[in-house]
Amino acid sequence: MTETRILAPDPAGIIEAAAILNAGGLVAMPTETVYGLAANAGDDQAVAGIYAAKNRPAFNPLIVHLPDLAAVERYAVLTPAAQTLAARFWPGPLTMVLPLRAGARLSPLVTAGLSTVAIRLPAHPLAQALLRECGLPLAAPSANPSGRVSATRPDHVLAGLAGRIDAVLDGGACTVGVESTIIAMDGAAALLRPGGVPVEDIEAALGQPLLLPGDPATPKAPGQLASHYAPEAGVRLNATEARPGEVLVGFGAVKGQLALSETGDLLEAASRLFHVLREADALAGPGGAIAFAPVPEQGLGRAINDRLRRAAAPRP
Ligand code: TXA
Numbered sequence: 001m002t003e004t005r006i007l008a009p010d011p012a013g014i015i016e017a018a019a020i021l022n023a024g025g026l027v028a029m030p031t032e033t034v035y036g037l038a039a040n041a042g043d044d045q046a047v048a049g050i051y052a053a054k055n056r057p058a059f060n061p062l063i064v065h066l067p068d069l070a071a072v073e074r075y076a077v078l079t080p081a082a083q084t085l086a087a088r089f090w091p092g093p094l095t096m097v098l099p100l101r102a103g104a105r106l107s108p109l110v111t112a113g114l115s116t117v118a119i120r121l122p123a124h125p126l127a128q129a130l131l132r133e134c135g136l137p138l139a140a141p142s143a144n145p146s147g148r149v150s151a152t153r154p155d156h157v158l159a160g161l162a163g164r165i166d167a168v169l170d171g172g173a174c175t176v177g178v179e180s181t182i183i184a185m186d187g188a189a190a191l192l193r194p195g196g197v198p199v200e201d202i203e204a205a206l207g208q209p210l211l212l213p214g215d216p217a218t219p220k221a222p223g224q225l226a227s228h229y230a231p232e233a234g235v236r237l238n239a240t241e242a243r244p245g246e247v248l249v250g251f252g253a254v255k256g257q258l259a260l261s262e263t264g265d266l267l268e269a270a271s272r273l274f275h276v277l278r279e280a281d282a283l284a285g286p287g288g289a290i291a292f293a294p295v296p297e298q299g300l301g302r303a304i305n306d307r308l309r310r311a312a313a314p315r316p
């Protein structure tokens with residue numbers, strides 16, 4: 001057991017977080033999407049610590065977080081189409097899978113031995129400040145035990161990882177609330193995971209449709225398990241009313257005990273999603289069940305529905 005410290009979102013907190021990372025430790029870092037469990041992506045032992053703290057299957061590669069494009073050039077090759085997306089969406093909730101640059105100093109545990117690397121420039125001011133202060137590429141999966149609900153507040157991080165990581169940098173609640181959109185850009189542009197940047201916006205920027213998951217030409221994102229984001233309670237989707245014993249989570253016109261968004265606002269629903277999943281889980285209690293009202297399959301709704309389908313999938 002390690003004592004997990006909570007670091008304040010001020011210069012002293014950022015300096016302390018950077019020192020822990022430079023010493024090979026683990027820090028939960030706020031980003032605009034979800035909290036990431038960060039470690040030096042160039043340090044095998046530090047990266048192994050992420051897998052251990054999360055109980056994560058070792059074949060699942062990690063996203064490398066960087067402060068700016070100059071840093072990206074050290075680790076990956078930006079094709080012209082990738083440059084277009086970088087100019088439009090970075091920093092922000094977009095991850096691009098890019099060809100790994102020859103000689104890039106990254107732990108093979110980060111890339112899981114692939115010839116590609118997933119890269120993101122987070123927009124959150126604390127993530128930016130920490131990346132600049134520590135001067136390291138930071139590998140960071142979501143800061144939750146593997147397979148469980150992602151963390152969008154410091155108390156969510158502590159609920160899953162207290163005693164297993166060195167510190168949490170306290171950035172309060174994440175604004176976007178769902179993970180980044182992942183696009184493969186090492187060949188034909190393909191959607192690997194819907195997320196914080198709507199697919200429609202990426203297609204508009206590229207001027208062409210993306211290959212979608214399920215298309216035979218789309219590469220499979222390693223680690224996109226069907227069951228994921230699992231609360232303790234069972235989950236039912238597209239519910240318009242609660243069955244006996246269920247906690248109904250409403251959206252728009254469908255009213256429940258809780259709501260993703262009373263007004264049917266997808267931005268609000270995304271930012272509240274993982275918090276509401278946790279609240280519903282606590283309300284449902286042992287052996288309980290959660291029912292979710294339908295959410296439209298457009299814009300951020302695609303990312304929300306992707307997470308809800310995984311939360312509802314049969315558990316391994
Ligand atoms: O918003 C986010 O993306 C958050 C914050 C912390 O940045 N991070 C996050 O990481 O969601 P994680 O580890 O939960 O999800 C990363 C996904 C993995 O499921 C993996 O399949 C995919 O990224 N991935 C990473 N490297 C890849 C690669 N080289 N090729 C294909 N997929 C990759």
Ligand code: MG
Nearest residue numbers: 141142143150
């Ligand atoms: Mg995750």
